[in-house]
Amino acid sequence: MKLLVLTSSWPRFDGDYAGHFVREWVEAVGFPATVLVPEAGRKDAPHAPVSSPAPASAPAPAPAPAEDFSAKAQRSKDARNETSSLGASAPLRQIPAPAIPRIEIVRVPYARDPRLFYGGGVLANLRRNPFAATQIPRAFHALFDAARTHARNADVVVSHWLLPAGVVGAAIARLARRPHVAVSHGSDRWLVDAIPFLGPRILARAAHIPMGVPVAAPSPPASTFSRVAFVGRLEREKGLDVLGRAMDHLPWLKVTVAGRGSVRPPARAHCLGAVPTHEVARVLAAHDGCVLPSRREGAPRVLLEAMMVGRPIVASNVGRIPDIARDGHEALLVPPDSPRALANALTRLRDDSALRSRLSAAAHRRALDFAWPRIAAAYRRIILDAVL
Numbered sequence: 036m037k038l039l040v041l042t043s044s045w046p047r048f049d050g051d052y053a054g055h056f057v058r059e060w061v062e063a064v065g066f067p068a069t070v071l072v073p074e075a076g077r078k079d080a081p082h083a084p085v086s087s088p089a090p091a092s093a094p095a096p097a098p099a100p101a102e103d104f105s106a107k108a109q110r111s112k113d114a115r116n117e118t119s120s121l122g123a124s125a126p127l128r129q130i131p132a133p134a135i136p137r138i139e140i141v142r143v144p145y146a147r148d149p150r151l152f153y154g155g156g157v158l159a160n161l162r163r164n165p166f167a168a169t170q171i172p173r174a175f176h177a178l179f180d181a182a183r184t185h186a187r188n189a190d191v192v193v194s195h196w197l198l199p200a201g202v203v204g205a206a207i208a209r210l211a212r213r214p215h216v217a218v219s220h221g222s223d224r225w226l227v228d229a230i231p232f233l234g235p236r237i238l239a240r241a242a243h244i245p246m247g248v249p250v251a252a253p254s255p256p257a258s259t260f261s262r263v264a265f266v267g268r269l270e271r272e273k274g275l276d277v278l279g280r281a282m283d284h285l286p287w288l289k290v291t292v293a294g295r296g297s298v299r300p301p302a303r304a305h306c307l308g309a310v311p312t313h314e315v316a317r318v319l320a321a322h323d324g325c326v327l328p329s330r331r332e333g334a335p336r337v338l339l340e341a342m343m344v345g346r347p348i349v350a351s352n353v354g355r356i357p358d359i360a361r362d363g364h365e366a367l368l369v370p371p372d373s374p375r376a377l378a379n380a381l382t383r384l385r386d387d388s389a390l391r392s393r394l395s396a397a398a399h400r401r402a403l404d405f406a407w408p409r410i411a412a413a414y415r416r417i418i419l420d421a422v423l
Contacts, residue, residue, distance in 0.1 A: 036066045036067070036190050036191070036418070036419075036422070037066060037067045037068065037069070037188065037189050037190050037191075038061075038064075038066050038067070038068040038069070038189060038190070038191050038192075038193050038418070039068070039069050039071070039182065039185050039186055039188075039189035039191070039192045039193065039207075039213075040057075040061060040068050040069065040070045040071070040193045040194075040195065041071050041072075041178065041182060041192070041193070041194040041195070041200035041203055041204045041207075042054060042057045042070065042071070042072050042194070042195040042196065042200055043072065043073060043152050043157070043195070043196050043199060043200055044057065044072065044152060044153060045057060045058060045070060045072040045140065045142075046058055046312075047075050047153070049311075050311030050312055050313060050314075051311075051312070052294075052309065052310070052311075052312055052315075053153050054072070055312045056246040056336050057070075057195050059246070059247065059249075059407065060195070060218075060246060060247075060411075060414070061138055062138070063247060063407045063408075063410070063411035063414075064411050064414050064415055064418070065411065065415065066415075066418070067137040067138075068137075068138050068139070068193075069139045069141060069185050069188070069189065070138060070139065070140050070141065071141050071143055071178060071181050071182055071185065072140070072141070072142055072143065073142070073143050073145055073149065073151065073152050073174055073177070073178065074142045074143060074144045074145065074149050075142070075149060075152070075153050076148055076149040076150055076153070141181060141185070143177050143178055143181045144177065145170065145173045145174040145176075145177035145178070146170045146173055146174070149170065150164055150167040150170060151167055151170050151171065151174055152174075154296070156268065156270070157198075159268075159270045159271075159296065159297060163297055171199075174199060175199050175202070175203060178199055178200070178203045179203050179206065179207065182203055182204070182207040183207055183210065183211070186207050186208075186210075186211035186213060187211060189211075189213060190213065190214075190422060191213060191214050191215075191216060191418055191421055191422060192204045192207055192208040192211070192213050192214070192215045192216070193215075193216045193217075193218065193418070194215070194216075194217050194218065195218045195220065196218075196219070196220055197217060197219055200217075201217045201219075204217060205217070214421035214422055215421075216417055216418060216421055218414075219333075220246070220333045220334070244410060244413050244414065244417075245334035245339070245355065245359065245405055245410070246334070246336055246339075246405075246410065247339075247405055247406060247407035247408075247409070247410030247411065248336065248339040248340055248343050248402065248405055248406060248407065249316075249343075249406070249407060250343070250403065250406045250407070250408075251316060251343050251344060253343075253344060253345030253395065253396075253399040254320035254344045254345055254346070256345070256391065256392055256395055257322075257323040257324075257391075258388075259323060259385075260323045260324060260347070260381075260384050260385040260388075260391060261287055261288060261289055261323060261385065262289045262290075262291065262322045262323045262324075263288065263289075263290055263291070263322055263323060263324040263325060263326045263349075263381070264290075264291045264292075264293065264318055264319055264321075264322040264324075264325050264326070264341075264346075265278065265290060265291070265292045265293065265294070265304075265325075265326050265327070265328075266293045266294060266310065266315055266318060266319065266325070266337045266340075267293075267294050267327070267329075267335070267337055268294055268295070268296045269292070269294050269295055269296030269297065269298045269299075269300065270296045270297060270298055271298055271330070272329060272330045272331045272332075273294075273296075273298070273327075273328070273329050273330075274327075274328035274329050274330050274351065274371065274372070275292070275298050275299075275300055275301060275328070276298070277328045277330075277371070277372055277373070277374050277377060278290065278301055278326060278328045278374075278377065279300075279301030279302070279304075280374035281328070281374040281375075281377040281378040281381065282301050282303055282304075282378075283374075284374070284375070284378040285378050285381060285382065287385070288381060289303075289305070290303065290304040290305070290326070291304065291305045291306075291307060291318070291322060292304045292305070292306050292307065293306075293307040293308070293309075293310040293315070293318055294308075294309065294310070295308060295309045315337065315340055316340055316343070316344050319337075319340055319341045319344050319346055320344040320346065322346065323346070323347070324346050324347045324348065324349065324381075324384060324391075325337070325338075325341035325346050325347075325348045325349075325350075326348070326349050326350070326377075326381070327348065327349070327350035327351060327356070328349075328350075328351055328369075328371070328377055329350070329351045329353055329354070329356075329371065330351070330353065330371045330372060331353060331354065331371075332351070332353050332354035332355070332356055333354050333355055334354065334355035334356075334358075334359060335354075335356065338350060338356060338359060338360060338366075339359065339402055339405050341398070342359075342360065342365060342366075342398035342399060342401060342402035343399060343402040343403075343406075344399075345395040345396065345398060345399040346395060346398070347366075347367075347384050347390075347391045347394045347395050347398070348360060348365070348366040348367070348394070348398065349366065349367045349368075349369065349377065349380045349381055349384065350366050350367075350368055350369070351368070351369060351370070351371040352368040352369060352370060352371070353371050356368065359401070359405070360398065360401065364394075364397055364401075365394060365397045365398040365401045366394060366398065367380040367383065367384065367394070
């Protein structure tokens, strides 16, 4: 069994947050795969947060060779542990990892100066530079040509995100007479409503299972609640301005922002810039809680990461968030665009240690439902059913 995987992002260097969950998906599912991804532009190197520009002389991390992904995946999987059902104090045991597939990465050039993908995502990139829209037809055409070449050696076509990969994947699968599995990441579901004819063409066999997370033991609970972390892209839909207005009512609150993008973090926030993927759980565990004030979301990976390390969470009641974390059970959920509701929820956590402990324990238990071994098994069943 071999997969042809189409995606619009894939890590450009070791520790890159862009597309890292797609890479983890390929590794966890365990089938050999050829991955087609649009080429990144020269300006897509990691950079410091907008409030603290890095010195011009600071060297950017060098991209890791694509051929090394399988070996790095094995080292990553060997380090994963599963928490026993006896609770956080129980000893940890190793998860038997599936065989690491052979992964071939093909970065598809589509423009002399690619500007559509990476950074804050396609929509954010188009808002910053409307002329980047002229690259859309070339991106579709280049991805289509590359997929047509590689489809003959694949048994199943898998596309991550509905555009452009879902559209191209559906067309290639029809031409090559291969089954097609489209993986929606939640935040792109609005495209089906906006462009109705895409639905039956792409979503005949679509998977809406969230991405998984590595298993980890919960961190010890904090005795106080004053330091919270925001991890994600610094774009308008993530609601950093809402968090900033909530902070105006919370002089006691200290916020750490980890990520990069076009939106300036709140003035009082401590900014870490882009954080390598293997450091995200450590950053979350080092704080008293996690905040996700998003206006629009799919099934945010950082939500599951915060739940896995057992941190109390305040998040917007949008997208798939309430399906993953129920209000008052695994998190406190608030309406989007409501600084007052966000401030009230954070204050409630500060004032109620029993609530923090209850939410943290329940969040960790719930996160185990989304551990990679279980999520990968569900996706393997979908892929095998598509072939059979």
